Amino acid sequence: xxxxxxxxxxxxxxxxxxxxxxxxxxxxxxxxxxxxxxxxxxxxxxxxxxxxxxxxxxxxxxxxxxxxxxxxxxxxxxxxxxxxxxxxxxxxxxxxxxxxxxxxxxxxxxxxxxxxxxxxxxxxxxxxxxxxxxxxxxxxxxxxxxxxxxxxxxxxxxx
Amino acid sequence: xxxxxxxxxxxxxxxxxxxxxxxxxxxxxxxxxxxxxxxxxxxxxxxxxxxxxxxxxxxxxxxxxxxxxxxxxxxxxxxxxxxxxxxxxxxxxxxxxxxxxxxxxxxxxxxxxxxxxxxxxxxxxxxxxxxxxxxxxxxxxxxxxxxxxxxxxxxxxxxxxxxxxxxxxxxxxxxxxxxxxxxxxxxxxxxxxxxxxxxxxxxxxxxxxxxxxxxxxxxxxxxxxxxxxxxxxxxxxxxxxxxxxxxxxxxxxxxxxxxxxxxxxxxxxxxxxxxxxxxxxxxxxxxxxxxx
Numbered sequence: 373x374x375x376x377x378x379x380x381x382x383x384x385x386x387x388x389x390x391x392x393x394x395x396x397x398x399x400x401x402x403x404x405x406x407x408x409x410x411x412x413x414x415x416x417x418x419x420x421x422x423x424x425x426x427x428x429x430x431x432x433x434x435x436x437x438x439x440x441x442x443x444x445x446x447x448x449x450x451x452x453x454x455x456x457x458x459x460x461x462x463x464x465x466x467x468x469x470x471x472x473x474x475x476x477x478x479x480x481x482x483x484x485x486x487x488x489x490x491x492x493x494x495x496x497x498x499x500x501x502x503x504x505x506x507x508x509x510x511x512x513x514x515x516x517x518x519x520x521x522x523x524x525x526x527x528x529x530x531x
Numbered sequence: 532x533x534x535x536x537x538x539x540x541x542x543x544x545x546x547x548x549x550x551x552x553x554x555x556x557x558x559x560x561x562x563x564x565x566x567x568x569x570x571x572x573x574x575x576x577x578x579x580x581x582x583x584x585x586x587x588x589x590x591x592x593x594x595x596x597x598x599x600x601x602x603x604x605x606x607x608x609x610x611x612x613x614x615x616x617x618x619x620x621x622x623x624x625x626x627x628x629x630x631x632x633x634x635x636x637x638x639x640x641x642x643x644x645x646x647x648x649x650x651x652x653x654x655x656x657x658x659x660x661x662x663x664x665x666x667x668x669x670x671x672x673x674x675x676x677x678x679x680x681x682x683x684x685x686x687x688x689x690x691x692x693x694x695x696x697x698x699x700x701x702x703x704x705x706x707x708x709x710x711x712x713x714x715x716x717x718x719x720x721x722x723x724x725x726x727x728x729x730x731x732x733x734x735x736x737x738x739x740x741x742x743x744x745x746x747x748x749x750x751x752x753x754x755x756x757x758x759x760x761x762x763x764x765x766x767x768x769x770x771x772x773x774x775x776x777x778x779x780x781x782x783x784x785x786x787x788x789x790x791x792x793x794x795x796x797x798x799x800x801x802x803x804x805x806x807x808x809x810x811x812x813x814x815x816x817x818x819x820x821x822x823x
Contacts (some may be wrong), residue, residue: 406752413756499692500693508773
């Protein structure tokens, strides 16, 4: 594109357009920054543990279901499980109802509910969050075998 | 297409076929010379020609059958490959196959907006009328594709996440994209004057560009229910080849489908806008075998 030879009028129009887009862009950036907390869909476990999340208000909280932490009631649909960020922060969720298909240990979940004074999260709704990785079931078998027998970091060569 | 345009087009086409594919070495230097020397002007002229409604109409008439065949081939191949032959997912089972519609639709939704807004820039800066036609014709297709992405995402979300919809950043910004497309359509139909409507919709489309990085990076900037991208130009896909190859075919198929429909709508709009001109009358007469 012959930018240098562009007619002044066109160049001015182009600059005006770039200016408008940059202006609107920075306005939106500032607004989104100001609203940052509200745009986050959920509080992470460290925010819950550190007391950043409000107690008694309807919020969403999320994290990974800790292995071996799911305790189901034998008489009703009540279930307790621990949720962590795999980084040391853990809190407990209590829920009564049907869990989504993807709910399992080691899976990300997002719960809507309220924190009580003891730090227990009473959930009204539990959503399963899945990660961006997809693979056939057989590959998982191979991966697990490798993790047991050899180093887990040679996944790439088996894929 | 005029004689001159045809000669230029065939010239580059045969250079491509005879030289570049068969043996690129002796031709690449020549190609560089062409690109950086005065002959580049010929390519530039070709683009200028494409910008005139009449030559656009004549040129694209030749492309349509090719695009149609490509669309069918790619979409059928991708669909059968993805829905039947690709392995199922270790966690989601067969249900993950809706990805073969959802992901291409979402990618195309964003890039069709980018293309529409680019047409807006070209119209505002260079005042090329064809760009206005392109913008007007891209909006309904983009809206439909965005709607498809939202609907398939919702259908996927219910069994996997446990909800049809959450107001997370990715889902909400994609909904805003749909509103932008619909807004462009509404603004256009609300204005009588063609020139004013063209300017107004172009400005709306260009300003809406701000939403694109928000959609793209929403999953990285904020906590969202939606997972990060599995499939991008810059990184290795987060799935094995037997899963992403059909996805790649579907993405290509969606793009070609978009271009096919876009060009068809643009041709119709050109006929509508230029229906009083001689060339349209002549074209119509030749097509219907009637005397004027």
